[in-house]
Amino acid sequence: MTHVYDTRGFARSLETTGAWLLGALWVLPLVYAFWTAFHPGEFSTRFVLSAPLTLSNFVKAWEAAPFARYFVNTILLVTMVLAAQLVLVTLAAYAFARFEFPGRKVLFALVLVQLMIMPDVLIVENYRTMAALGLKDTILAIGLPYMASAFGIFLLRQTFKTVPRELDEAARIEGCGPLAVLWKVYVPLARPVYLAYALVSVSYHWNNFLWPLVITNSVESRPLTVGLQVFASTDQGIDWSIITAATLLTTAPLLVAFLLFQRQFVQSFMRAGIR
């Protein structure tokens, strides 16, 4: 592909330099974190190439807080939220895309309200509700407000609408009921959108912090983000090497997955954004 407006000569090197400076600035905090985590404490702010590498910061962090339990909690949380979301969102999107019923427009508008007013800002009332339901300090309570995702309903509805009606009708003539049509025609055709949604959802809930902080209060239910915060703010004083090691530890699965499946991640986020 030719770009007629590609710059040449001096302007071009200027641009390349700018892009790389910005890139360097962007990775600097991460490089810094890696340096600190993999070197002994006395080198955490002294940058000499001869500094010995060590894993002891990771070992200390792992032993100082129940990170194994936090990992289990986070994995349970994201799995549960995603599973519930996929089912609920599929059914609702199918209803909006292919069924005529009174109140459809109003109900769809009511769903879209959640795009603007996310559960993140309703923490005070949702806390009250969870207390009334007796769910305080459970993993279920962290996930529940997010399970009916307006974003997911919107995204899948758009996808389902692009499925040709002929396919739908052909399946019906073969004797499929509405749910069988959904399962055999719509869901397989929307597979890339499901993948995109799943990646966005998992990274959102792996990273979510404020609501879990509010609603959890024990090691048994705390996800990694809250566990990390509790660890960094109370248990540790200011041993930065260990805190950074813990920080990298909690983000490692996501970071590794991202580096391995970079293209899918970027494409998924793109797909999820273009409506």
Add this chain to the structure above:
Amino acid sequence: MTRTTQWVYGWLLLLPAAALLALFTHYPVVATAWHGLLSTPKGARPAVWVGLDNYRQLGADPIFWQALVNNTWFALWTIPASIALSLLMAVWINGRIAGRSFLRLAYFTPTILPMIAVANIWLFFYTPEYGLLEQVLGAFGAPSHNWLGSKSTALPALMVVTVWKEAGFFMIFYLAALQSMSPHLAEAAAIEGASRWYFFRRVTFPLLMPTTLFVLVNAVINAFRMVDHVVVMTRGGPDNATALLLYYIYEIGFRFWDSAYAAALTMVLLAILGLLALAQFWFLERRVHYQ
């Protein structure tokens, strides 16, 4: 399928999602409005009707006003900065710059990391005396400065973290839009003798308008929703210089346990988000140029 079965199917399919949405989005909005008019129950004393007392308290609360002002500045700086940077990144990566796949990775990586984790890293970065920033500036002979500890620089320091975290995310939407743009446009413009800047200003940028709007909406919501870094880095301090609205709600609701006052504060946040939603629809109606 008869009309009635269509209805029944539609409603039944919708029911589970609608029930959860009603319970955790619509009900809380209504309940917030109601609880904002009551007092906070204390011990054996139940909540009583106080009318607009919570809102009067709010009007007279300097911390609330400061949080509102802080949040406004926060939005006014971080939104344009992250959008401009993301557009620049996208244009660079869309061109034939050397090492673009590495650059794309570098720009995008902050997006997938938890805010809470990167806030910890930046906290260290900003640490007085031995943080990296201090060391770099010190090497140039700049005097030591407590970035997160002084009122004038704490909020800007948080803004930097936010822009750093968000720009790469917005970049990919611009990148997608740029890649779907026909190269013939540029060729035609070049034949007509349009300069590069003129082409960008008069063709590329207007065509990117739907993307800009999408990114803008996301940026605005994030500016009022994202307070993880405040919790980690400053806890609203020093002297409330970094208190954002949602952070203040969290403090009132879960550190002082004043749920009625927190409800009144939440109403303000909901009103802001509602107004923004209306503004967005208005803007969408008349300004956006779709291809």
